[in-house]
Amino acid sequence: MSQESGARVAAVVTAIDHVGIAVPDLDEAIEFYQETYGLVVAAVEVNEEQGVREAMLRVPGDDGTGTAIQLLAPLTPDSTIGRFLAKKGPGLQQLAYRVADIEETSEALRAKGLKVVFDEPKHGTQNSRTQFVHPKSTGGVLVEFVQPAD
Amino acid sequence: MSQESGARVAAVVTAIDHVGIAVPDLDEAIEFYQETYGLVVAAVEVNEEQGVREAMLRVPGDDGTGTAIQLLAPLTPDSTIGRFLAKKGPGLQQLAYRVADIEETSEALRAKGLKVVFDEPKHGTQNSRTQFVHPKSTGGVLVEFVQPAD
Numbered sequence: 116m117s118q119e120s121g122a123r124v125a126a127v128v129t130a131i132d133h134v135g136i137a138v139p140d141l142d143e144a145i146e147f148y149q150e151t152y153g154l155v156v157a158a159v160e161v162n163e164e165q166g167v168r169e170a171m172l173r174v175p176g177d178d179g180t181g182t183a184i185q186l187l188a189p190l191t192p193d194s195t196i197g198r199f200l201a202k203k204g205p206g207l208q209q210l211a212y213r214v215a216d217i218e219e220t221s222e223a224l225r226a227k228g229l230k231v232v233f234d235e236p237k238h239g240t241q242n243s244r245t246q247f248v249h250p251k252s253t254g255g256v257l258v259e260f261v262q263p264a265d
Numbered sequence: 266m267s268q269e270s271g272a273r274v275a276a277v278v279t280a281i282d283h284v285g286i287a288v289p290d291l292d293e294a295i296e297f298y299q300e301t302y303g304l305v306v307a308a309v310e311v312n313e314e315q316g317v318r319e320a321m322l323r324v325p326g327d328d329g330t331g332t333a334i335q336l337l338a339p340l341t342p343d344s345t346i347g348r349f350l351a352k353k354g355p356g357l358q359q360l361a362y363r364v365a366d367i368e369e370t371s372e373a374l375r376a377k378g379l380k381v382v383f384d385e386p387k388h389g390t391q392n393s394r395t396q397f398v399h400p401k402s403t404g405g406v407l408v409e410f411v412q413p414a415d
Protein backbone atom coordinates (compact mmCIF):
# COMPACT_ATOMS: atom_id res chain seq x y z
CA MET A 116 0.00 0.00 0.00
CA SER A 117 1.37 3.44 -0.84
CA GLN A 118 1.67 6.10 1.84
CA GLU A 119 -1.09 7.99 0.09
CA SER A 120 -3.60 5.17 0.39
CA GLY A 121 -2.26 4.46 3.90
CA ALA A 122 -3.24 7.99 4.86
CA ARG A 123 -6.85 7.19 4.00
CA VAL A 124 -7.07 4.29 6.44
CA ALA A 125 -9.60 5.19 9.13
CA ALA A 126 -8.32 3.04 11.98
CA VAL A 127 -4.65 2.16 12.25
CA VAL A 128 -5.13 -1.26 13.79
CA THR A 129 -2.12 -2.67 15.64
CA ALA A 130 -3.63 -6.03 16.63
CA ILE A 131 -6.80 -8.07 16.69
CA ASP A 132 -7.43 -7.31 20.37
CA HIS A 133 -10.17 -9.82 21.18
CA VAL A 134 -13.19 -11.76 20.04
CA GLY A 135 -16.25 -11.31 22.25
CA ILE A 136 -18.58 -14.24 22.90
CA ALA A 137 -21.96 -13.94 24.64
CA VAL A 138 -22.49 -16.61 27.31
CA PRO A 139 -25.37 -17.14 29.72
CA ASP A 140 -23.18 -18.22 32.68
CA LEU A 141 -19.66 -16.82 32.98
CA ASP A 142 -18.24 -19.35 35.43
CA GLU A 143 -19.49 -22.33 33.43
CA ALA A 144 -18.10 -20.81 30.23
CA ILE A 145 -14.69 -20.15 31.81
CA GLU A 146 -14.50 -23.77 32.92
CA PHE A 147 -15.44 -24.97 29.42
CA TYR A 148 -12.81 -22.79 27.73
CA GLN A 149 -10.13 -23.91 30.17
CA GLU A 150 -10.90 -27.61 29.89
CA THR A 151 -11.65 -27.75 26.17
CA TYR A 152 -9.11 -25.33 24.66
CA GLY A 153 -6.59 -24.94 27.47
CA LEU A 154 -7.05 -21.17 27.58
CA VAL A 155 -5.91 -19.25 30.65
CA VAL A 156 -7.88 -16.56 32.51
CA ALA A 157 -6.11 -13.19 32.36
CA ALA A 158 -8.84 -11.10 34.02
CA VAL A 159 -12.39 -11.30 35.34
CA GLU A 160 -14.32 -8.13 36.04
CA VAL A 161 -17.73 -6.49 36.25
CA ASN A 162 -18.61 -3.46 34.13
CA GLU A 163 -21.80 -2.10 35.70
CA GLU A 164 -22.19 0.64 33.09
CA GLN A 165 -22.25 -1.90 30.28
CA GLY A 166 -24.27 -4.41 32.34
CA VAL A 167 -21.75 -7.18 31.91
CA ARG A 168 -19.61 -9.62 33.89
CA GLU A 169 -16.71 -10.63 31.69
CA ALA A 170 -13.50 -12.61 31.45
CA MET A 171 -10.46 -12.26 29.21
CA LEU A 172 -8.88 -15.60 28.30
CA ARG A 173 -5.59 -16.08 26.51
CA VAL A 174 -3.54 -18.81 24.91
CA PRO A 175 -0.87 -20.04 27.38
CA GLY A 176 2.21 -17.84 27.07
CA ASP A 177 0.38 -14.83 25.62
CA ASP A 178 1.68 -11.85 27.63
CA GLY A 179 -1.18 -9.64 26.45
CA THR A 180 0.16 -8.75 23.02
CA GLY A 181 -1.88 -11.50 21.31
CA THR A 182 -5.59 -11.89 20.66
CA ALA A 183 -7.87 -12.73 23.60
CA ILE A 184 -11.23 -14.43 23.93
CA GLN A 185 -13.63 -12.20 25.88
CA LEU A 186 -16.51 -14.06 27.52
CA LEU A 187 -19.46 -11.75 28.18
CA ALA A 188 -22.31 -12.62 30.57
CA PRO A 189 -25.24 -10.29 31.23
CA LEU A 190 -25.85 -8.67 34.63
CA THR A 191 -29.51 -8.13 33.68
CA PRO A 192 -31.80 -9.35 30.88
CA ASP A 193 -32.15 -5.82 29.44
CA SER A 194 -28.37 -5.28 29.10
CA THR A 195 -26.75 -5.43 25.65
CA ILE A 196 -25.60 -9.00 26.20
CA GLY A 197 -28.91 -9.99 27.82
CA ARG A 198 -30.79 -8.78 24.76
CA PHE A 199 -28.28 -10.43 22.42
CA LEU A 200 -28.76 -13.78 24.18
CA ALA A 201 -32.56 -13.47 24.07
CA LYS A 202 -32.54 -12.62 20.36
CA LYS A 203 -29.69 -14.71 18.91
CA GLY A 204 -28.63 -17.12 21.64
CA PRO A 205 -25.05 -17.57 22.84
CA GLY A 206 -22.20 -17.16 20.38
CA LEU A 207 -19.87 -14.72 18.61
CA GLN A 208 -20.97 -11.18 19.48
CA GLN A 209 -18.18 -8.70 18.72
CA LEU A 210 -14.75 -8.27 17.16
CA ALA A 211 -12.31 -5.83 18.74
CA TYR A 212 -9.32 -4.14 17.10
CA ARG A 213 -6.50 -2.53 19.09
CA VAL A 214 -5.54 1.06 18.28
CA ALA A 215 -3.06 3.54 19.76
CA ASP A 216 -5.41 6.54 19.91
CA ILE A 217 -9.11 5.96 20.45
CA GLU A 218 -10.12 9.64 20.02
CA GLU A 219 -8.35 9.96 16.69
CA THR A 220 -9.81 6.61 15.57
CA SER A 221 -13.36 7.61 16.53
CA GLU A 222 -13.06 10.85 14.58
CA ALA A 223 -11.55 9.22 11.51
CA LEU A 224 -14.31 6.58 11.49
CA ARG A 225 -16.98 9.29 11.75
CA ALA A 226 -15.27 11.27 8.98
CA LYS A 227 -15.44 8.15 6.81
CA GLY A 228 -19.22 8.00 7.44
CA LEU A 229 -19.28 5.00 9.79
CA LYS A 230 -21.87 4.89 12.55
CA VAL A 231 -19.80 5.30 15.73
CA VAL A 232 -21.81 4.34 18.84
CA PHE A 233 -20.52 6.42 21.80
CA ASP A 234 -20.21 10.23 21.71
CA GLU A 235 -17.06 9.81 23.77
CA PRO A 236 -14.96 6.65 24.30
CA LYS A 237 -15.92 4.74 27.43
CA HIS A 238 -14.14 2.82 30.14
CA GLY A 239 -13.50 -0.77 29.02
CA THR A 240 -11.85 -3.96 30.22
CA GLN A 241 -8.61 -3.68 32.22
CA ASN A 242 -8.77 0.14 32.21
CA SER A 243 -8.76 0.33 28.44
CA ARG A 244 -10.79 2.94 26.58
CA THR A 245 -13.33 1.66 24.14
CA GLN A 246 -15.53 2.68 21.22
CA PHE A 247 -17.95 0.70 19.04
CA VAL A 248 -19.08 0.89 15.42
CA HIS A 249 -22.58 -0.25 14.49
CA PRO A 250 -22.83 -3.49 12.45
CA LYS A 251 -24.73 -1.58 9.75
CA SER A 252 -21.49 0.27 8.93
CA THR A 253 -19.20 -2.78 8.94
CA GLY A 254 -20.88 -5.57 7.00
CA GLY A 255 -22.82 -7.04 9.91
CA VAL A 256 -20.03 -7.16 12.51
CA LEU A 257 -20.29 -5.33 15.84
CA VAL A 258 -16.78 -3.83 15.83
CA GLU A 259 -15.04 -2.51 18.92
CA PHE A 260 -11.89 -0.41 19.07
CA VAL A 261 -9.71 -0.65 22.16
CA GLN A 262 -6.96 1.65 23.34
CA PRO A 263 -5.14 -0.30 26.08
CA ALA A 264 -4.30 1.33 29.41
CA ASP A 265 -0.89 3.04 29.42
CA MET B 266 -3.63 -24.92 36.28
CA SER B 267 -1.94 -28.08 37.56
CA GLN B 268 -0.32 -30.53 35.15
CA GLU B 269 -3.04 -33.00 36.03
CA SER B 270 -5.86 -30.72 34.91
CA GLY B 271 -3.73 -29.67 31.92
CA ALA B 272 -3.71 -33.31 30.84
CA ARG B 273 -7.49 -33.21 30.54
CA VAL B 274 -7.48 -30.33 28.04
CA ALA B 275 -8.98 -31.57 24.76
CA ALA B 276 -7.31 -29.18 22.34
CA VAL B 277 -3.88 -27.76 23.09
CA VAL B 278 -4.43 -24.42 21.39
CA THR B 279 -1.26 -22.53 20.44
CA ALA B 280 -2.93 -19.42 18.99
CA ILE B 281 -6.23 -17.87 17.99
CA ASP B 282 -5.68 -18.64 14.31
CA HIS B 283 -8.42 -16.57 12.69
CA VAL B 284 -11.90 -15.12 12.92
CA GLY B 285 -14.12 -15.98 9.95
CA ILE B 286 -16.59 -13.43 8.61
CA ALA B 287 -19.26 -14.19 6.00
CA VAL B 288 -19.42 -11.57 3.24
CA PRO B 289 -21.55 -11.43 0.10
CA ASP B 290 -18.81 -9.97 -2.14
CA LEU B 291 -15.17 -10.82 -1.42
CA ASP B 292 -13.52 -8.03 -3.44
CA GLU B 293 -15.73 -5.33 -1.93
CA ALA B 294 -15.07 -6.69 1.55
CA ILE B 295 -11.30 -6.80 1.02
CA GLU B 296 -11.35 -3.17 -0.07
CA PHE B 297 -13.41 -2.19 2.99
CA TYR B 298 -11.06 -4.00 5.40
CA GLN B 299 -7.99 -2.42 3.79
CA GLU B 300 -9.37 1.10 3.76
CA THR B 301 -11.16 1.04 7.11
CA TYR B 302 -8.81 -0.99 9.32
CA GLY B 303 -5.55 -0.93 7.34
CA LEU B 304 -5.40 -4.72 7.19
CA VAL B 305 -3.17 -6.40 4.61
CA VAL B 306 -4.10 -9.30 2.32
CA ALA B 307 -1.95 -12.36 3.04
CA ALA B 308 -3.75 -14.81 0.72
CA VAL B 309 -6.79 -15.12 -1.54
CA GLU B 310 -7.96 -18.54 -2.70
CA VAL B 311 -10.87 -20.66 -3.80
CA ASN B 312 -11.84 -23.84 -1.96
CA GLU B 313 -14.23 -25.64 -4.32
CA GLU B 314 -14.91 -28.45 -1.86
CA GLN B 315 -16.14 -26.01 0.76
CA GLY B 316 -17.86 -23.79 -1.82
CA VAL B 317 -16.00 -20.68 -0.77
CA ARG B 318 -13.78 -17.90 -2.12
CA GLU B 319 -11.79 -16.52 0.78
CA ALA B 320 -9.13 -14.08 1.86
CA MET B 321 -6.82 -14.01 4.86
CA LEU B 322 -6.09 -10.49 6.11
CA ARG B 323 -3.54 -9.55 8.74
CA VAL B 324 -2.46 -6.58 10.78
CA PRO B 325 0.57 -4.91 9.12
CA GLY B 326 3.74 -6.61 10.35
CA ASP B 327 2.06 -9.90 11.29
CA ASP B 328 4.30 -12.59 9.81
CA GLY B 329 1.61 -15.26 10.18
CA THR B 330 2.04 -16.01 13.87
CA GLY B 331 -0.78 -13.62 14.86
CA THR B 332 -4.55 -13.81 14.44
CA ALA B 333 -6.00 -13.28 10.96
CA ILE B 334 -9.36 -12.11 9.67
CA GLN B 335 -10.76 -14.63 7.19
CA LEU B 336 -13.30 -13.18 4.76
CA LEU B 337 -15.57 -15.91 3.35
CA ALA B 338 -17.74 -15.43 0.25
CA PRO B 339 -19.98 -18.17 -1.17
CA LEU B 340 -19.35 -19.78 -4.56
CA THR B 341 -23.00 -20.89 -4.67
CA PRO B 342 -26.14 -20.09 -2.65
CA ASP B 343 -26.34 -23.66 -1.29
CA SER B 344 -22.78 -23.64 0.11
CA THR B 345 -22.22 -23.32 3.87
CA ILE B 346 -21.52 -19.59 3.59
CA GLY B 347 -24.35 -19.08 1.09
CA ARG B 348 -26.81 -20.62 3.52
CA PHE B 349 -25.34 -18.67 6.44
CA LEU B 350 -25.81 -15.39 4.55
CA ALA B 351 -29.38 -16.29 3.60
CA LYS B 352 -30.28 -17.20 7.17
CA LYS B 353 -28.30 -14.73 9.32
CA GLY B 354 -26.90 -12.13 6.94
CA PRO B 355 -23.23 -11.11 6.78
CA GLY B 356 -21.17 -11.13 9.96
CA LEU B 357 -19.09 -13.23 12.36
CA GLN B 358 -19.35 -16.88 11.28
CA GLN B 359 -16.54 -18.94 12.85
CA LEU B 360 -13.66 -18.87 15.32
CA ALA B 361 -10.53 -20.88 14.53
CA TYR B 362 -7.91 -22.13 16.98
CA ARG B 363 -4.43 -23.25 15.90
CA VAL B 364 -3.21 -26.68 17.02
CA ALA B 365 -0.07 -28.71 16.35
CA ASP B 366 -1.80 -32.03 15.61
CA ILE B 367 -5.25 -32.01 14.04
CA GLU B 368 -5.77 -35.80 14.25
CA GLU B 369 -4.97 -35.91 17.95
CA THR B 370 -7.18 -32.85 18.54
CA SER B 371 -10.13 -34.35 16.65
CA GLU B 372 -9.90 -37.55 18.67
CA ALA B 373 -9.57 -35.79 22.00
CA LEU B 374 -12.58 -33.59 21.21
CA ARG B 375 -14.63 -36.67 20.28
CA ALA B 376 -13.49 -38.43 23.44
CA LYS B 377 -14.73 -35.42 25.41
CA GLY B 378 -18.15 -35.81 23.76
CA LEU B 379 -18.02 -32.82 21.41
CA LYS B 380 -19.72 -33.05 18.02
CA VAL B 381 -16.80 -33.07 15.57
CA VAL B 382 -17.99 -32.35 12.01
CA PHE B 383 -15.62 -34.15 9.58
CA ASP B 384 -14.77 -37.87 9.84
CA GLU B 385 -11.27 -36.93 8.72
CA PRO B 386 -9.60 -33.49 8.74
CA LYS B 387 -9.93 -31.67 5.41
CA HIS B 388 -7.76 -29.46 3.27
CA GLY B 389 -8.01 -25.83 4.44
CA THR B 390 -6.60 -22.40 3.68
CA GLN B 391 -2.93 -22.15 2.68
CA ASN B 392 -2.51 -25.94 2.73
CA SER B 393 -3.52 -26.22 6.35
CA ARG B 394 -5.57 -29.14 7.63
CA THR B 395 -8.86 -28.32 9.24
CA GLN B 396 -11.61 -29.70 11.44
CA PHE B 397 -14.81 -28.17 12.82
CA VAL B 398 -16.86 -28.61 15.97
CA HIS B 399 -20.62 -28.03 15.86
CA PRO B 400 -21.91 -24.91 17.68
CA LYS B 401 -24.18 -27.15 19.79
CA SER B 402 -21.06 -28.49 21.51
CA THR B 403 -19.35 -25.15 22.08
CA GLY B 404 -21.90 -22.67 23.42
CA GLY B 405 -23.16 -21.46 20.05
CA VAL B 406 -19.81 -20.87 18.33
CA LEU B 407 -18.83 -22.64 15.11
CA VAL B 408 -15.28 -23.60 16.13
CA GLU B 409 -12.58 -24.57 13.66
CA PHE B 410 -9.23 -26.17 14.45
CA VAL B 411 -6.34 -25.53 12.09
CA GLN B 412 -3.05 -27.36 11.77
CA PRO B 413 -0.86 -25.10 9.61
CA ALA B 414 1.12 -26.51 6.68
CA ASP B 415 4.61 -27.68 7.67
Ligand SMILES: [Co+2]
Pocket residue numbers: 133135185209211259
Ligand atom coordinates in the same frame (compact mmCIF):
# COMPACT_ATOMS: atom_id res chain seq x y z
CO1 LIG C 1 -14.95 -6.23 24.00
Ligand SMILES: [Co+2]
Pocket residue numbers: 283285335359361409
Ligand atom coordinates in the same frame (compact mmCIF):
# COMPACT_ATOMS: atom_id res chain seq x y z
CO1 LIG D 1 -11.62 -20.77 8.75
